[in-house]
Structures are given as structure tokens and as C-alpha cells.
Amino acid sequence: MNYTKIVLGLVLSFVVGAGCKLFGIPAASPPVLSGALLVFAMSSGYWLVDRYLCREAAQNKKHCGGHALERKPDEASL
Template structure:
């Protein structure tokens, strides 16, 4: 619970203003939209990659890095 409150205070900039440190976010709308787009892109890519079948698993090497051969 306390980590959540601290995170929200940091995200809103209240804790940064009280501690007189720079905000850890871009101060303009374009920068904020860039951060949002990068975050959404990362989350969507992770979601799509996790829900796809691993079709090349037999071609991957083991702990030694040697492949198992051609399928």
C-alpha cells in the first residue's frame, strides 16, 4: 500500500516538487505522448508475443547452443 502511494505521488510530481528534484517525465505534451506510445507498444508487443505458438522451438539449441538438426 505504501509503495502504491509513493508511486502515485512520484507520478503526479508532488513528491518531486516537495523534494526539489526534477520530474522524471517530459514537461511537454509531445514528450508525454511519446512515453505513452512507447509503453503501449511494449505492452502490446509483449502480449502478442506471449500468445503466439512457438513454431521454431525444435530449431533452438540447448544449453550448449548446438541445434538438433533440420526438421
Template sequence: MNYVKILAGLVLSFVVGLACRKFGIPAASPPVLSGALLVFMMSSGYWLVDRYVARRAAENRRHCGGHALDAKAQAGGSR
């Protein structure tokens, strides 16, 4: 786990919150604790599912058509 990114994210969030409070800009976050907990739980769930899915083998990769940019790169059409 990259603790530098986590620390940078926390510092940045506090700086943005402080600036919004100081200059009277409406913050882009819920003003009540239940809303903040909802955002936290959604973020935690997204992170946990991402970790779970990344550990599993890609069983259906052969069925995936891929991205159009991948097809250009394989055909030699990328610049």
C-alpha cells in the same frame, strides 16, 4: 489483468511526482504534453506487442541455444 498492480503503479507515480514538485527535484518525465504522450504510446506499444507475442507459439525454440545458466543447471552445476 492485475488491477492492483496498475493501481499501485498509478499511486506510486503520483507520489513520486508530488515529492519531486514539493522538494524541487527535477522529475524524470517530459515537461510537455507531447513528450508525455510519446512515453505513454511507447509503453502501450510495448505492452501490446508483449501480449501478441505471448499468445503465439514459439516456432523457433529448437534453434535457440538458450542461456548459459540453463546449461549449468542441466549439467548439475547450479548451487
């Protein structure tokens, strides 16, 4: 795990928050602790589920049609 990115992200978030407070700009975050904890919990849950699901190989990949831009021109009309 790259801890440098995590530390830089935390420092940047505090700098942006302090700048918003200093200049009176509304921050794009919940104004109360419970809202911030909700965002943290949702982000952590998304990350943990992603890590859990990536442990197994995709079982239904053969059924996935893929993105429309990846199809050949003759398949796009189907």
C-alpha cells in the same frame, strides 16, 4: 487482470511526481505533455505487441541456444 496493482502504481506515480515538484527535485520524466504521451505510446505498443506475440507458440525455440549460464561446463568451450 489485477486492478489493485494498476491503481497503486498510478497513486505512487502521482505521489512521486508531487514530491519531486514540492522539493524541487528533477523528475525522471519528460517535462512536456508530448514527451509523456510518447513514453505512454511506446510502453503501450510494447505491451500490445507482447500480448499479440504470446498468443502463438514459439516456432523457433528449438534453434535457441539459451543463456550461457544454462550450458554444461563441457558445452561452454564449444
